[in-house]
Amino acid sequence: MRKQLYKAIRIGVVLTTLIFLNTCRLLEPTEEVYRRDELLMGTVVDIQVVHSNPTKATNLLDKAFKYMKELVYMMDVHREDSEISRVNREAYIHPVEVSPELYEIISLSLQISRLTNGAFDITVGPLLKIWPIYKKSGFSLPDATQLQNALARVGWQNLYIDETHRTVHFAKENMSLDLGGIAKGYIVDKTAEFLKNQGISGALIDAGGDIYALGTAPKNKPWHIGIQHPRDGRELIAILELKDIGVVTSGDYERYVIKDGVRYTHIIDPRTGFTVRKTASVTLIGKSTAFIDAIATAIMVEGVEKGMTLVQSIPHINALIITEDQSGKLVFSYTPELLDYVNWGEFSTNRSSL
Ligand code: AMP
Ligand code: MG
Numbered sequence: 569m570r571k572q573l574y575k576a577i578r579i580g581v582v583l584t585t586l587i588f589l590n591t592c593r594l595l596e597p598t599e600e601v602y603r604r605d606e607l608l609m610g611t612v613v614d615i616q617v618v619h620s621n622p623t624k625a626t627n628l629l630d631k632a633f634k635y636m637k638e639l640v641y642m643m644d645v646h647r648e649d650s651e652i653s654r655v656n657r658e659a660y661i662h663p664v665e666v667s668p669e670l671y672e673i674i675s676l677s678l679q680i681s682r683l684t685n686g687a688f689d690i691t692v693g694p695l696l697k698i699w700p701i702y703k704k705s706g707f708s709l710p711d712a713t714q715l716q717n718a719l720a721r722v723g724w725q726n727l728y729i730d731e732t733h734r735t736v737h738f739a740k741e742n743m744s745l746d747l748g749g750i751a752k753g754y755i756v757d758k759t760a761e762f763l764k765n766q767g768i769s770g771a772l773i774d775a776g777g778d779i780y781a782l783g784t785a786p787k788n789k790p791w792h793i794g795i796q797h798p799r800d801g802r803e804l805i806a807i808l809e810l811k812d813i814g815v816v817t818s819g820d821y822e823r824y825v826i827k828d829g830v831r832y833t834h835i836i837d838p839r840t841g842f843t844v845r846k847t848a849s850v851t852l853i854g855k856s857t858a859f860i861d862a863i864a865t866a867i868m869v870e871g872v873e874k875g876m877t878l879v880q881s882i883p884h885i886n887a888l889i890i891t892e893d894q895s896g897k898l899v900f901s902y903t904p905e906l907l908d909y910v911n912w913g914e915f916s917t918n919r920s921s922l
Pocket of ligand 2: 863
């Protein structure tokens, strides 16, 4: 009799504990992804944050976009009243004091110019003006005089910075900086840092292919990012699984104009003055999205052989460079560790779902 009573009490205790634990789990707020996209920097910027409270998540998305827009404005060469435009107007006349962010991105750009022997060079501004590939109609090739005039004003060696006074100075008249090859990566990094400082444990910040994966997606899962097929936008080459790392993709399919059967891209070799088209796409993975954004642009200039040598000389970055052979077949060149991030363990040209 007493034995049965003890048994009943034991079962009762176990059941109560189970009910209690389950109730706790139900009361625990569930984390979800809240996202928003906006047109910025000529592309769609998409921010996803992991949160358990919809109102707070909306608030954070507001703040993140506001912060991002301030940086975009600062670096926009198409706005006369931006900080970069002031530098372009005045830096030959006198050293111009700049904000810590502008100083940081210009200083990093100079380091990357040195590292890439000038393949990446933000003084490329005058050349971009004579290759107006953004004009979809009326595009014409620059003549030799235009090319010589522009080339004479390009060169990172003519860009001086002074860390103590935080100034930027041009050695030649009519130089102009263009941050298009690094700004998206830099702004993505800064926005990730901003969200982290707001207490966010997981976010995905994507500025048209320049992405930072902060922390994890809900349920502690890694973020999934697809690498687009360079010749078929609906197809994926691979799906990457990422956590606390950046990934960027530059492709010859992004911005170009076709004239007399030739495809001219938005990437220029600052040393020759010509637009280049050596790779179909370049994907890089690394801790600094700004850094890999600029390196990807340099690889587009240099092509696959020099590009792979460059990547292998830099610790902790991984690359997938896609080229086309003469028959139009895609050729994949990659660092072996890149496969650690690929969730199928291989590349494919016929998968289409994420
Ligand atoms: P991305 O899409 O990151 O490869 O950057 C392309 C943009 O970078 C162009 O639209 C130009 O604004 C700028 N750019 C083009 N060629 C170069 C270069 N060789 N070095 C630095 N920036 C460049
Ligand atoms: Mg770039």
